[in-house]
Amino acid sequence: MKTLTNKTDRLSDCLTKVEGYPDRSAAVPGMAYFAGTGPLSATCGKCQFQNSSRSCEKYKEMKGEYGPKIFDGNRACKYFEDRRECGRRR
Ligand code: SF4
Numbered sequence: 001m002k003t004l005t006n007k008t009d010r011l012s013d014c015l016t017k018v019e020g021y022p023d024r025s026a027a028v029p030g031m032a033y034f035a036g037t038g039p040l041s042a043t044c045g046k047c048q049f050q051n052s053s054r055s056c057e058k059y060k061e062m063k064g065e066y067g068p069k070i071f072d073g074n075r076a077c078k079y080f081e082d083r084r085e086c087g088r089r090r
Helices: 007-015 057-062
Strands: none
Touching: none
């Protein structure tokens, strides 16, 4: 029997990994939702919600404060909106 070392190990053992759905490995601090759940090849750097400080405005809208800075190359989340279509530049 596996010895559990902390609460996270115990929780992971109880959760079911569903193929094709994001899990905590796709969670990136500061992002509004799981990375890779947006359009194919879209990145945070192309999203209208990433501001000039590299923080996510959608994250702030939901959490009430800015999260950690996010990288331009992060795979986009489901809230992605193309900044070019919105006529917005950084
Ligand atoms: S894709 Fe857009 S909304 Fe999603 S985390 Fe990146 S900047 Fe924020």
